Structures are given as C-alpha cells and as structure tokens.
Amino acid sequence: MRAFICTKYGNADRLTLQEIAKPSPKPNEILIKVKAVSVNSWDWDIMKGAPIIRMIGPFSPPYKILGADLSGTVEAVGTEVTNFEVGDEVFGDVSDSGWGGFAEFVCGKAEDFCKKPAELTFEQAACIPQAGMLGYQGVRTFGKVKPGDKVLINGAGGGAGMFACQVAKLDGAEVTGVDSAAKQDTMRSFGADHVYDYKQTDYTKLDQKFDVIIDAVAHKWPSTYRRVLSPTGTFVMMGGKMRAIIGAFMASRKNADEVQKFQILMWSVNHKDLLDLAQLVIDKKIKIHVGKIFPFEQTPEALQHVGDQNAHGKVVIKVS
Structure with missing residues (x-):
C-alpha cells in the first residue's frame, strides 16, 4: 500500500510517499480501507515537533504516518471484534492506535469507530471524530x-x-x-x-x-x-x-x-457524542464546511495549508 512517511521534524516537504506493507489488525482492531482523512492541527504539531510532542519524541516524530480523523470501509476484523463486518462503512479516530491515517489502509481499535450513517459522505464523516x-x-x-x-x-x-x-x-x-x-x-x-x-x-x-x-x-x-x-x-x-x-x-x-x-479539553472518542453530532449534521442543524479537498497525492500540500493557517473550516484528503 502507499503511505506518506515522516521520519524527521520539519515542514510538509518532509513527507515522502512510499510503498509499504499493508498492516494486519490486532485482535481488538479493524483494518480500514481509507476513503477520506481530515487534517488537524495535531498533525502539523507532530510534524513540526512542537514542544509537547518532543516530550515523547525528542529527536524524531513519535508517529511515522500522521493522520487520525478518518472514514472508510472495513477490510478485515480482529479475532475479538464482534460489532463490525467486512464491508461496513465506518468513521473514527486512530490517534489511540498509533495514528497512520495518511495511508491507503490503517488499523484502529474497533472501540474508537462507529458505523457511518448512510446520509453522510465519507468526506463529512472524516471531519467529525x-x-x-x-x-x-x-x-x-x-x-x-x-x-x-x-x-x-x-x-x-x-x-x-x-x-x-x-x-x-x-x-x-x-x-x-x-x-x-x-x-x-x-x-x-x-x-x-x-x-x-x-x-x-x-x-x-x-x-x-x-x-x-x-x-x-x-x-x-x-x-x-x-x-x-x-x-x-x-x-x-x-x-x-x-x-x-x-x-x-x-x-x-x-x-x-x-x-x-x-x-x-482532552476529547474522548465517545460513541454517543459521535453519533449525536453526526445526527445533527444529518438533520442540517450543524453544517460541515469543507474548505478544500486535496487528492491523496497532495497530502503534503494539504498539511502545509493547515499549518499556514489558511484553512476555512476543515481540510480533507480524498484517499480513494
């Protein structure tokens, strides 16, 4: 699979597109074929090496593949997972699973994901977690x-x-x-x-x-x-x-x-809150403004756009 790798602190030009092995889910994880991933300030902070990040990675980024806020389809399930099946459309957060969203596939703890409501696009769902x-x-x-x-x-x-x-x-x-x-x-x-x-x-x-x-x-x-x-x-x-x-x-x-x-504020991946917010979007009580959508190949440009504080609302990367 293809993934953007970051091994040194710096600007977005540090990200390199590489071919690496597809991950396999642990017993409590699901393997997700990433459809969309949104960019957050945390991605920029990790790449730049903000002081709080250097406390856990003093010399190089603690996570080599950034991106945490994503949506996609379940490709495989771990042996302990009972609430998802292959083919399910899901959205969630992999920041508690080692990050890895700027890739074609990623594994995440099943407990950090919900089934995506059919009324939401993958791009909308990737903005929520x-x-x-x-x-x-x-x-x-x-x-x-x-x-x-x-x-x-x-x-x-x-x-x-x-x-x-x-x-x-x-x-x-x-x-x-x-x-x-x-x-x-x-x-x-x-x-x-x-x-x-x-x-x-x-x-x-x-x-x-x-x-x-x-x-x-x-x-x-x-x-x-x-x-x-x-x-x-x-x-x-x-x-x-x-x-x-x-x-x-x-x-x-x-x-x-x-x-x-x-x-x-330390957010938690709370299923009730996730689905409540998703419902507010479906009911048109909350609008998700996606300021810009980048193709997967332009992931570095998407990250730089957020780092330069040019983002209006959310920036999303369309992976597949």
Whole structure:
C-alpha cells in the first residue's frame, strides 16, 4: 500500500510517499480501507515537533504516518471484534492506535469507530471524530454552555471552531468568534454573532465578560484570561502553547477553591457524542464546511495549508 512517511521534524516537504506493507489488525482492531482523512492541527504539531510532542519524541516524530480523523470501509476484523463486518462503512479516530491515517489502509481499535450513517459522505464523516468532538465536547461537556451565555471562541474559523460555534449557537448562546481577518465571513457563516481579527483586537482587552471562553490557540497566563471571564465563568483550553498549557493546568488544580474554572479539553472518542453530532449534521442543524479537498497525492500540500493557517473550516484528503 502507499503511505506518506515522516521520519524527521520539519515542514510538509518532509513527507515522502512510499510503498509499504499493508498492516494486519490486532485482535481488538479493524483494518480500514481509507476513503477520506481530515487534517488537524495535531498533525502539523507532530510534524513540526512542537514542544509537547518532543516530550515523547525528542529527536524524531513519535508517529511515522500522521493522520487520525478518518472514514472508510472495513477490510478485515480482529479475532475479538464482534460489532463490525467486512464491508461496513465506518468513521473514527486512530490517534489511540498509533495514528497512520495518511495511508491507503490503517488499523484502529474497533472501540474508537462507529458505523457511518448512510446520509453522510465519507468526506463529512472524516471531519467529525477529532475536530467535531473537540468542538462538541468543548461546548457541552467542558463549557456546559447554557441558553443566554456569552461565549467566545478563539480560533473560530478552523475545524474545531466550526463545530464549537455552531453547537454553542444551537444551545442558545451569544457567540463571539476570533480568528484572522480572512475568516470573518467564515465565522459568521458558522453562526458567530460578533467577529474579531486577532491581529487587530486582543480579546483579553475587550470591555466585556464572557461566561465561557473556548481557546484553540491559547498562549497567555491564566490571570490574563480571568479579566474577561464572568465571575463564574469557565475557560476551556482546546489547544495552545506550552506555557499556556502549564498555566491552565495549574489553574485547574484550584478549581475547587475558585469560582472561575479552568479546563483543559482532552476529547474522548465517545460513541454517543459521535453519533449525536453526526445526527445533527444529518438533520442540517450543524453544517460541515469543507474548505478544500486535496487528492491523496497532495497530502503534503494539504498539511502545509493547515499549518499556514489558511484553512476555512476543515481540510480533507480524498484517499480513494
């Protein structure tokens, strides 16, 4: 099979298309013929060697084949798998199975996959497991957004932000989106009531308070965010720099003693949440905006497009 291999940290030109052996599923895994895989910021962070990644791979990427958010058809099942059969259309996440989605075939734990509803395209389904769960769980599980809440989403024009904006609006919130100037119309299409260009406006200096802040690119110390949180507000870190992650972790340890709460969002592949979000898409209550679809051979270009922060919504690679 063909796969894009990454053995050294760097830009997307480090990825090389190689012919390698097709993997075989472990007893608890399924082998998937990949139809579509979406690109996430984690793929870029692993390839570039972000500080948090170098903690587990100090000299080279810990995963040689990137890509985790995918859909496809079951090619083979492990001996312990009872809920899938060869030919089933599935979608899920292989980040807990060693990654490997930028390939024609990949093995993943059966427990991390659901059967794809027939109403969803493979491209739509590939957008849901990571980015969708980050946005969905960021709003509902971690942010606990309520009708009337004022919610700010930093990075609202990207993949996870797309879901977070729409779920927050669906749950009755007033949504403020922050991203680049080029994504202002995109944020509005996701339902944002107010939009800001992060280069022109530092949202931590706005003269208003937010009940929930969901930040995909946090880089400041918690005290900076506290000034724009309501007295009982919640800050949800969806992604960010190491300094901000450390600060949010330290602040979260004091949640029991503080009225304002800090949460670090670690999404989980939850079957109920996956299927609930998929149903919202089917019911046209949530729209998946695929900004660009790349053919498999242009996987490096797709990854660079996301790394350059040019993605509006999701970027998808059509594998087969």
